[in-house]
Amino acid sequence: EGEFALANADHPTSQWVEGEVVRGQYDLTLDPAAPPGEARLTLNLVDEATGQRLLGRDLALAELKIAGRRREFAVPEAIQHPLRANLGGRVALLGYDLDRVSVEPGGVLHLTLYWQALARMETSYTVFTHLLDGEGRIWGQKDSLPLQGAYPTTGWLEREVVVDEYDIAVRPEAPPGEYVLEIGMYNAATGERLPVLDEEGRVLDNRILLAEIKVGE
Numbered sequence: 001e002g003e004f005a006l007a008n009a010d011h012p013t014s015q016w017v018e019g020e021v022v023r024g025q026y027d028l029t030l031d032p033a034a035p036p037g038e039a040r041l042t043l044n045l046v047d048e049a050t051g052q053r054l055l056g057r058d059l060a061l062a063e064l065k066i067a068g069r070r071r072e073f074a075v076p077e078a079i080q081h082p083l084r085a086n087l088g089g090r091v092a093l094l095g096y097d098l099d100r101v102s103v104e105p106g107g108v109l110h111l112t113l114y115w116q117a118l119a120r121m122e123t124s125y126t127v128f129t130h131l132l133d134g135e136g137r138i139w140g141q142k143d144s145l146p147l148q149g150a151y152p153t154t155g156w157l158e159r160e161v162v163v164d165e166y167d168i169a170v171r172p173e174a175p176p177g178e179y180v181l182e183i184g185m186y187n188a189a190t191g192e193r194l195p196v197l198d199e200e201g202r203v204l205d206n207r208i209l210l211a212e213i214k215v216g217e
Contacts, residue, residue, distance in 0.1 A: 002028050003046065020154045025028055032120065032155045039064045072161045079114055085208050088194035089201070091125070091153065092116045093208060094161070098181075102214045104114065106172035109140065109213065117156040125185040125194060129166050131213060132180050139174040139215070143167045153185075174215050181210040187190040 006013055007022045014023060028041075042058035075094055082095035097112035111129060124145065131140030134163035145152050148205075156162060166174045184207040186193040 001135065002026070005109075008043070015044075021199060027111070029154050032157050037065070045093070046116055048130050053204070054057075064137060067156075069112075073159050075116070075161055076114060076163070080112075081210070085195040089197065090117070090119055090121055090194060091185060092120055096147055096183075096210055097211045098211055099212055102216060103170055104216060105170055105174040107170050109168040109181070109182075111166045111168060111181070111207045113166070113209075115146070115162045115164055117153070117158055117162070120155045121153045121156060123187055126188045127164065128183060128193075130182045131170060131174075132182055133167060133175070133177060134179075139179065140170040142168045170215060176216050177214075179213040179215055181213055182207045186209055 002025070007024045011022065039058055040062055042060050044058045045054040046052070048052060074088045079095035080097040083093065087093065087202045089095040092115070094114040094116055096114065099110040103109055108163070113127070126143055126145055128143045129141065130138050133139060144166070146162055148165075151162065184193050184196070195203040196205045198204050198207060
């Protein structure tokens with residue numbers, strides 16, 4: 001359920017003229033705890049000043065089917081590199097798997113991240129993965145919503161564990177040398193990263209440094 005301006009804040013209904021056609025687009029977030037099964041999408045109009053609904057009954061728009069999702073809450077035992085990092089009190093990084101620590105220019109690193117939701121989230125966060133040289137320049141990058149866009153953080157339940165995989169392509173012109181892999185999450189609408197917190201809630205950084213990677217000729 002959600003309430004939205006009928007079109008947008010710059011063009012309220014008080015400015016509409018007779019016969020005008022206005023297009024409104026809305027993003028509805030399904031409650032992650034919603035049970036699977038049949039559902040109905042309905043619409044009504046609300047007077048913002050009084051809260052009164054203008055239609056006597058909701059207008060049915062479409063019949064929908066909510067698909068079930070298998071959720072995991074147990075922390076996997078076979079995490080290659082276990083750790084514990086708190087991102088903004090919303091998500092914990094439990095550790096990662098990495099298929100190699102040496103790669104050729106133009107090669108691919110396969111990274112698996114193990115996340116756990118610390119709370120329900122109303123913001124969809126994007127994961128960033130960067131391969132950085134000693135000067136902080138990016139030579140490999142893969143940014144995505146979790147599970148290749150299929151499972152945004154708004155759908156996670158508290159304590160749920162999500163196994164999230166990334167293929168990070170190293171640029172062919174990457175010079176030989178020592179690199180480092182950094183990861184984290186950010187709000188794509190603002191660019192703001194989730195801070196990494198210590199046990200007392202103090203901000204340590206806005207990224208997590210993982211393995212050192214050697215790029216060879």
